Amino acid sequence: MAEEKKKKRVGIVGFGNLGQYLYEAVKAHEDYEIAFVWNRTLDNLKGKIPANFVLEDLGQFASRNPDVIAEVAHPSISAQYGPLFLEKADYMVGSPTALAEQHVEDRLRQAASHHGLYIPAGALWGGGDIQKMADRGTLKGLKITMTKHPDHFRLASPLKEKNASVTDKAITLYDGPVRGLCPLAPHNVNTMAAGAIAAHNLGFDKVKGCLVSDPSLTEWHHVEVEVIGPGDHEAGKAFSVNTLRKNPAKPGAVTGSATSVSFLSSLLRAHDMGPGVHLC
Ligand SMILES: NC(=O)c1ccc[n+]([C@@H]2O[C@H](COP(=O)([O-])OP(=O)(O)OC[C@H]3O[C@@H](n4cnc5c(N)ncnc54)[C@H](O)[C@@H]3O)[C@@H](O)[C@H]2O)c1
Structure with a gap:
């Protein structure tokens, strides 16, 4: 048997x-x-x-x-x-x-x-690739931008108040190191934290996170990942990868349905x- x-x-x-x-x-x-x-x-x-x-x-x-x-x-x-x-x-x-x-x-x-x-x-799209670059020390920069409808955020002060002031135009709530953003938006930026862990040669202080509150984005969560590798950035001859993930989300949902x-x-x-x- x-x-x-x-x-x-x-x-x-x-x-x-x-x-x-x-x-x-x-x-x-x-x-x-x-x-x-x-x-x-x-x-x-x-x-x-x-x-x-x-x-x-x-x-x-x-x-x-x-x-x-x-x-x-x-x-x-x-x-x-x-x-x-x-x-x-x-x-x-x-x-x-x-x-x-x-x-x-x-x-x-x-x-x-x-x-x-x-x-x-x-x-996070391409996390395995980001981790491989971090392992080899070739990862030079990582920025993750998340854009959602104001109702899709669960935030702490002062981002909460900033988000409450959004009317008809998109507003950037935060743009800086992921470390500072995590305590202000713990439920919204798990993807950025995963990015900072994958990008271990940069870590939470050097991986950048940007949170945008956009009233026109009623049924989507957007996640944009910008990876920078070796090369001459000033001459525009550096390795880079940009992705934009569009995830359908029910109105008011913190967690997208694909999640x-x-x-x-x-x-x-x-x-x-x-x-x-x-x-x-
Ligand atoms: N990694 C990701 O991509 C990702 C995606 C979505 C959600 N999350 C995270 O996963 C967790 C669960 O998400 P969810 O959508 O199921 O949330 P949820 O609010 O539906 O459920 C959370 C559960 O945890 C309990 N809880 C709340 N605070 C607690 C505390 N201080 N100690 C112990 N238990 C507590 C609640 O009673 C509830 O049962 C959240 O922390 C969320 O940020 C991660």
Whole structure:
């Protein structure tokens, strides 16, 4: 008789839009099974998932023997639990803006010595190519510009007030290092954080992020990636790549509809790449 293939056990941290999507997709996948689901408020899980999947205390995650843990809750989870997760399992960080805090990035990179730290590419196009250039030191510049309708942002002050002042014209809310932007727009700039992690020779201080609030963009999220490589920039003879990704989004949605699907693909790739940091 053929030996039954061992299913990969997935722990899901957070049961909002992405958590619920991943839960259903993992349950339906023949090679995967649920190890646990944790949510800050247990009431959100009651009646939605069988009791044996519910993990009440996230500190007890190891008792469920997960192979991979997916964080889809909040950046604070990585600071508190990321290194612990990485002692026991692969860890996919759904909120990579957490790594804009240098000590969190340092601790996670250090902890990824037995298992892999996986960063979902999100809406970042060409992340693998950017990482390859960073590995060789040929990446000279990276700028990521995200343009959305004002209702599609969830921002902290002072960007919140600036966004509220948008009427009929597009306004640039921020243009500068990604590190400074992450705490002001943690839910909107995960893609920029993934870019700063891929572009590790530049990092969060040298990768530029630009956030534009555009009232005419009612049904789309735009992500523009500008990569600069070696060459003579002044003479216009430098290597460069520019991409523009247009993602349909429901009015008012922070997460574009293509994102959940892309997120699932990332989770299904988040294994067997060994220790270290991997874009997936
Ligand atoms: N990497 C990417 O490309 C990408 C794309 C979309 C969303 N995200 C991130 O993934 C996470 C989940 O997104 P979503 O659309 O499912 O969000 P959501 O708001 O629908 O769900 C978030 C869940 O996390 C819980 N939560 C909120 N704050 C928390 C905290 N401080 N501690 C613990 N739990 C907390 C909420 O109760 C909720 O269950 C967010 O951080 C979001 O920024 C990443």
